[in-house]
Amino acid sequence: EALRTIASTLKKTTWNFSLNPCEGVGGWRNPNPIEGSEDAVTCDCSFLNGTVCHVTSILLKTQDLQGSLPKELIDLPYLQEINLARNYLNGSIPPEWGALPLINITLLGNRLTGPIPKEFGNISTLRSLAVDSNQLSGTLPSELGSLSNLQRLFLNSNNFSGDIPTTFAKLTNLTDLRISDNRFYGLHINCGGEDVIINGTKYQADMYDRAPHYFESTINGWVSSNTANFIDDHRVPEGVTIWNNTSELKMIDPRLYGQARLSPVSFTYYAMCIVNGNYDVNLHFAEIMFSGNQTYKSLGRRIFDIYIQGKLMLKDFNIVEEANGVGKLVVKTFPVTITDGNLEIRLFSAGKGTVTIPDKGVYGPLISAISVDP
Template sequence: MLQLLIKKKGLELEKEDKQPMLTVSTLQLGVWAANGAGVVLAEKGHFYVSKDIFAHVQEASSGFAMQKFSASTLLKAKRTANELSVNSRAANKSLFINCGGDQGVFEGNNYFGDLQQNGISNFVLRNEAQWAYSSTGVYLGNADAGFIAQNTFSLNITGPDYYQNARLSPLSLNYYGLCLPKGNYKVKLHFAEIMFSNDQTFSSLGRRIFDVSIQGIRYLKDFNIMEEAGGVGKNITKEFDVDVDDGTLEIHLYWAGKGTTAIPDRGVYGPLISAIEMIPNFENPSKGLSTGVIVGIVAASCGLVILILVLLWKMGFICKKDTTDKELLELKTGYFSLRQIKAATNNLDPANKIGEGGFGPVYKGVLSDGHVIAVKQLSSKSKQGNREFVNEIGMISALQHPNLVKLYGCCIEGNQLLLIYEYMENNSLAHALFGEQEQKLHLDWPTRMKICVGIARGLAYLHEESRLKIVHRDIKATNVLLDKDLNAKISDFGLAKLDEEENTHISTRIAGTIGYMAPEYAMRGYLTDKADVYSFGVVALEIVSGKSNTKYRPKEEFVYLLDWAYVLQEQGNLLELVDPNLGSKYSPEEAMRMLSLALLCTNPSPTLRPTMSSVVSMLEGKIPIQAPIIKRSESNQDVRFKAFELLSQDSQTLVSSAYSQESMKQRHISEDGPWVDSSISLPSGDDYSSTSKLV
């Protein structure tokens, strides 16, 4: 029974027991359910729901905002629900809700959309399926926070698309399945933590803890999505069997004040849920469809499929695909739409171009959430680039380390192949050390030590600590990027190869950069992790001296920087290599340690080079360095020079036959940005940026 209490302006609406309910400022109609289920206020033909009208709640107060509905719609919904419950007719046999997302078909089931932006009480009536939700509370310190969560950090989430969004509530969140037949139901609750990051930043410290009750029974206490799922961006499903006696199934998620409230910012704590399934555990008699209806459905479906195929064909999405697309689609990386990338880079505006690599251009972009990204675009003309693109995304997606550039995801639409990385504010180590004057950075000695140790740790992870044993093959100053805090991160895994100990001889093309390749690899194609150790030694020399290995020739008789280093070692004047820009503001002991280690790493014999884990320990002073003295007159040194000269001659021949002068001009800017693919550097009188791809 409903009781109508009409009060004039400025008076109070009251229950039968005369307890105050809510002060109103205009002539309103108060509708109070006799069973105390909720409060409804009406004004100018609309109802306002201050609390959920489908379950018992506490007394309403003026501190809560109210959601407006059409009076006729609400009364019709209430009347329909009562009739269905009384007559035991099922408007719902199963119910699927995409919480915080749009309607759609997932795993063969039709999910209702749940895109209401407000977090207060709401009622939804959808033909033969009725459901509702209510949300209570205001976020502490951020009353304007939204109640729809998106995959903020572009996390790598597998499973249906409904894990990309979710509904949030600051305190209490209720979902109701209405007009359900009496019986036992399987309730599936889908969760994925998408509001915290999975890196080592402040955003990764958030903790969400809440309780879950169904039909008034608490099934989950202190539920932590991230802990249960095994990490951020991983989905988990909780299943329960519950009974429905009165036509209504209630799911209640409640925040009891546990966990964090301000990480990554205020307005992301409280209950969070991605999707809900309510499936009966019993058979329901149903009328079969007539032949005419079935024929109509089949015809309409076929027509729709044909229409979609025609549209896709006209838009260029249906064409002969390279196997690269299939390989990329199988990779478990974060996915970005082309629309997102174009919006972030202003439609790939040349003004946002920060470099040019062997694959193609690299752009700086800003996502809608403010994250700055670097977008590497694969040139559709380079089949070799396509293969290396697949290799690169496969390698990086399996690697997570503070000294490796983080891959956020990829974009594959039409003929567009793009990689999305974290953006490095300070460009490459090459620019910082020996770029143009306006590009160079003042790197003090502690920073140079930190960069050198960071590179060593990254390589140690690739060689020894990761699940896959990987040889980078192209360690050089250009492929070491610097973030805003000048931390070193290794980039460009386009030439990375799995370290197959039983098959170390590479019979295919040799790829790398002159001056950084180990002699055994350059001369014989013999590839092990010791090739990376050699390249690291060259980079360490460059860090200490501030000079490029292939560009610096103090005298005509010296071929390159490493040659000069061995001369100074024989003379006992190795510290003359230290960058003059440092003046006296460096540690001679640490400089001598780094230079001796660099010469040890560049030993012509790969077996005499240390492992990268040993290199880290030597740099940190945990173990001593025993660098053998190698004289320039020894035969091993001749091998090094022959490799250098051979590669120089081969690269000149290959480039002249494979590229026109125009294409060479386009590659002159390949080291202007931090994203430069593995290459053979051609000695010339041009500036430092002249490179060319070895095919």
């Protein structure tokens, strides 16, 4: 009865219900499908000494089926594989499938809409999930990070948006991940600070201190490098490359600007696996080491160059001049086209600016946050 309902929902008309589907005849298995297609129902008849059969696989690939996905698959409790690739199916993915012991789910090349159900995070047996080339949308459920056996995850060519969940770092068996041609956020880093959510967007922590260093954020797909050491450093503590503000902050929401990443000479952020396309690279700055009053501590000058993709975008950039004061934010935006999935942002001091105000060791490029948005 479950197969009747499934056939009706899929609009599959060639199954002959007068015959046993586990015998492989009567439209239940096509031994000579056209090239690129599959048409088969497979059973396991080893239960109760060979007296009971259960459906374990349904392959209906390239059938031009025009129905929708049947939630009634839940009535096939031993189903391990469902392949409905390259049909004309519409509607959403049933969350009920999350209770099945599925190993392979292939739905590529249909007209499916809506999100991936969070219930899919319960399919501990799942090794392959392919939903590419549909019209799926929404954010990716963090629950997918619980799929410890997952080896293939194909999400490309949909309308997914938001951040890639940090839980994906737990997918240690994943060998093939495809996410291109979606609307994922590019990159958001709180330089020198902790994780913080601003207007619904999570800025990732960047808190590794000391120079020189090379830091890799394996969870979030970016690395940073910081060159050289501060010479004759009288700051307290000395040698640090993260600084907490000592100036009065003059912005409505200071959470991105209360700390900053700095370098004696140069630091670079490399973002990897960004979907190719057009982006705005937004660099957030606020001067937090000088004072804004009429004392010698206000006389410091920080001057550096900004490079993106190896190209000089701004020469002799001065945060205080651009922001019109100390403790005030300024965001510089640069349009960039990414063609190889990689982005490089580099700030470089060419030996300009003061080096002893308010203390020896206060010099070099400084940045508060980075956001890269499509």
